[in-house]
Amino acid sequence: MTEEKFLPTVLVIDDNQSVIESFKVALDNYNVLATNSGEIALDKIKKEDINVVLLDILMPGMDGMDVLRKIKELDKNIDVIMVTAIKTVKTAIEAMKLGAYDYIxxxxxxxxxxxxxxxxIERQGLLREVEYLKSELSPPFMFDDIVGSDENMKKVYDMITDVAKGDTTVLINGESGTGKELVARSIHFHSPRKDRPFVTVDCASIPENLLESELFGHERGAFTDATTQKLGRFELANTGTLFLDEISNMDMAMQGKILRAIQEREIQRLGSQKTIKIDIRIISATNIDLKKAVKENAFREDLYYRLNVIPLSLPPLRERKSDIPMLANYFLQMYSKMFNKDIQDISKQAMNYLIDYNWPGNVRELQNITERLVTLGKEKIISHKRLPLDILISEEKGIKPKKLFKGAVHQFETQYILGVLEKTNWNQTNAAKLLNIHRNTLIWKINLLGLRKFQPKHQNKT
Structure with a gap:
């Protein structure tokens, strides 16, 4: 979306026409608006997206200081550079106190x-990025690369490489947990916009009544709780990439507003009549079949074609099982380091169970299970006995769950009793009380199940 170059807008307010013309000549790389009246200037600011104001101090009618006060009341983000023929320290200090950016x-x-x-203008961009970062709760760990060497993933890598070179709209399709946001980030950070903002919107997690404000921002007083001006995600992503995750969760009315923003390359904050030009790349993602949603009148056809310029499909984990050992070990090392654990590997039997499992939650489910195993793990090698029951009784091997009933009961007893024993530091009397069984029954169960207290080998401290 870079065919049209968007120039920052500078508003010149000066009662001398020759000065205005001089500014226009000097500012040939900017969109310049001009007026000789403070009142007219304030009206322009209400209607136009102004980045910087060049304001003469001495003007007939409303003088520069009064205009400066009014500008800051209307939009505190507009930078005002005061201009005068006479520079005094007192006037400069007064202007700076009122919020002027500079004085020439x-x-x-x-x-x-x-x-x-x-x-x-550079400061404004940094402030937008800071405001966005302040509003985001970053996860404790961010991946730099997508993990996997399966043939299906190699096709995805090739697609990312090709797509990143341009600026075309991309629609990522994939089940929940397949890494759609990770792919979107990869496209952005390999694109010409890599040094500009990457802003995400999780359309599924934002309440419907707040989504418009979150996307487009709002002015102070736009609604009951709007006590301050807020920039929307479109504005925060300006010159960068906006990632609309789970876009199918938007209602039809909001889809229409998104379509207009993409087509017109401009937005309006809630409570404002002013249009703001935007220069962003749109990447969206969905876990449903949008083409089917269009046929069922659940998604706008015109928006679908706007978003689906380049479709990119991510395979579910069950279709790239050769990547499971690599992913499991990657997460194992990551969480071992994060939690300061000395867990070194996953046993061959446990890994076979992981490979055989269907993974309905995809890579995210594997990551969560690995985190749990590391968090609760005490041995250097993760055994299959530590795996959740739904993985152990997977039907992928063609075994009927009915035939595994005894094994499932055995596994449940093993994990449950072992957990109680570890909780009581292997005090059999206290463990029996928690289990509500006789101590002799507990001893019999320990021997029957072959439970042993883990004794870590002595390690020298480094």
Whole structure:
């Protein structure tokens, strides 16, 4: 979406037409608006997306200081550079207290002017990114690379490489837990926009009545709880990439607003009549068949074709089983380091169970189970006895669950009694009380199940 270049807008407010013309010549790389009236300038600010204001202090009618106050009341994010023929310390201090960004004198130095405007616009971009980061709860660990060498994944890597070079809209299809956001991030960070913001919106987790405000932002007073101005995700992602995750969860009305934003490349905050130009790449993701949703009138056809310029499908984990050992060991090492555990491997039998399992929750389920095994693990090698029952009784091997009933009971007893024993530090009397059985029965069960207290080998401290 970069065919049209979006230029920052500078509003010049000066009662001298020759000064205005001088500014226009100097600012040929900007979209310049101009007026000789403070009142007209304030009206323009209400209707236009202004980045920087060049404001003369001495003007007839409403003077520059009054205009500065009003501008900051309307939009605190607009940077105002004061311009005057006479520079005094007192006036400069007063202007800075009112929120002016900088102060230059006439006749102005072109390089000084351009540098001041450049820094102001750069500062605005940084503030947007900081505001976005403050609103995000980052996970404790972020992956730099996608893990996997299966042939299905190699096709995905090739697709990412090709797609990242351009700026085309991408629709990622895949079941929950297959890593759609990870792929979206990979596309962004290998694209020409890699140094610009990557902003995510989880359309499934944001309440319907808050989604419009979250996407497009709002002005102070736009609704009851809008006590301050808020920038929306579209605005925060400007010049970067916006990732719309689980976009099928939007209602039809919101889909229409998204379509308009993509088509027109502009948005309006709630409670504002001002349009804001945006230059973003859209990547969206879904775990349902959107084409089917279109036929069932659950998703807009025009939006579907806007989003589905380049479709990218992610295989479920059950279709890339050769990657399971690599993924399991990757998560094992990651969480062992994170939790300061000395867990070194997964036993061959346990790994076979992991490979045979169907993984309805895909890579995310494998990650969660590995985290649990590491968190609760005390031995260096994770045994199959530590695996959850639903993995142990998987039907993938063609075994009927009915025939595994005794084995399932045995596994449950082993894990349950072992857990109680470890909780009581293997005090058999206390464990028997918690289990509500006689101590002799517990001893018999320990021998029957072959339970043993784990004795770690002595390790030298480093």
């Amino acid at each position: 004198t006439k006749p102005f130095d072109v390089d000084e002017l351009l540098e001041s405007i450049r820094k102001a």
